[in-house]
Amino acid sequence: MMRFENKVALVTGGRSGIGRxxxxxxxxxxxxVITAQRGEDEEFDWIAADFSDPHTPERIVAEVIARTGRLDVLINNAGMMMEAGIEELSLEDWQRNLNLNLTAPFLLIRAALPYLRKTRGNIVNTGSVEGLAANPGHAAYCASKAGLHGLTRSVAVDHGYEGIRCNAVAPGWIDTDLNLDFIENAPDSEAFRRDIGRIHPVARTGSPEEVAALVAFLAADEAGFVTGKIYTVDGGRMDKLSLP
Structure with missing residues (x-):
């Protein structure tokens, strides 16, 4: 299936994990495909990007247009997460989380809109189940992802009449290198792997490729009547009540 033939896609944070x-x-x-992140991408055409710099998004979009002449799909995937209670969370770290997870996507969307308008293109944001619920010590991450979900809806409402769609995926526990390393470094990795599987109705964690499959559908023309939606990719975790 060649749903994106002759189309150009920009994927932020596309060098690893879900983005890759x-x-x-x-x-x-x-x-x-053009990826944008700090590190070099050995597989795809790429642009060096420091998204803590508010001038970076506009520069990235301009570079994509200079190289390809068009933009059809914007994937806002770059993000960060840190663990800290509210009383331990510095204002600087709070701002770092919001800048990367929420402000950078806003600036990228703003810069991309004139070009997406021409191609009737679309946007898919990588949110999180933590934009819908919360794990302990993730105040900044949860707030930024909830904000990204709200931004997704607003862009869909404001620009749908121009043929621009905007959706988001909200992954749960996905087997990225970061999460797999976390499991391997747990005091009892086998017990942790067993326990993390049990909280999912499908009895396992997810793969980056399963998230990518949904993103590809949302970015494709066949999803032309789908916009403003947040799709959980969590193996049913958010639907399962905890035991009493």
Whole structure:
């Protein structure tokens, strides 16, 4: 299936994890993919990006247009998470989380809109189940992802009449390198792996490729009547009540 033939996709944070799976899926389906992140991408055309700099998003979009002449799909995937209680969370760290997880996507969308308007393109944001609920010590992350979900809806409402769609995926526990390392470094990795599987009705954790499959659908023309939605990709975790 070549749903993205002759289309250009920008994927932030596309060098690893969910972003890498999204970049590969879009490329496999015909897209010209450009990734943007701090590190060099050995697989795809890439642009160096420090999203803590508010001038970076506009520069990135301008570079994509200079290289390809168009933009059809914007994937806002770059993000960060840190663990700290509210009383331990500095204002600087709070701002770092919001800047990368929420402000950078806003600035990228703003810069991309003139070009997405021309192609009737669309946007998919990587949110999180923690934009819908909360794990302990994740105040900044939860707030930023909830904000990203709200931004998703607003863009869909404001720009749908121009043919621009905007949706988000909200992954749960996904087997990225970061999460797999976390499991391996747990005091009892086998017990942790067993326990993390039990909280999911499907009895396992998810893969980056499963998130990428949904992103590809939302970015494709066949999802033309889908916009403003937040789709959980969590193996049913958010639907399962805890035991008494």
């Amino acid at each position: 799976a999204i970049a590969r899926r879009l490329s496999d389906e015909g897209a010209t």
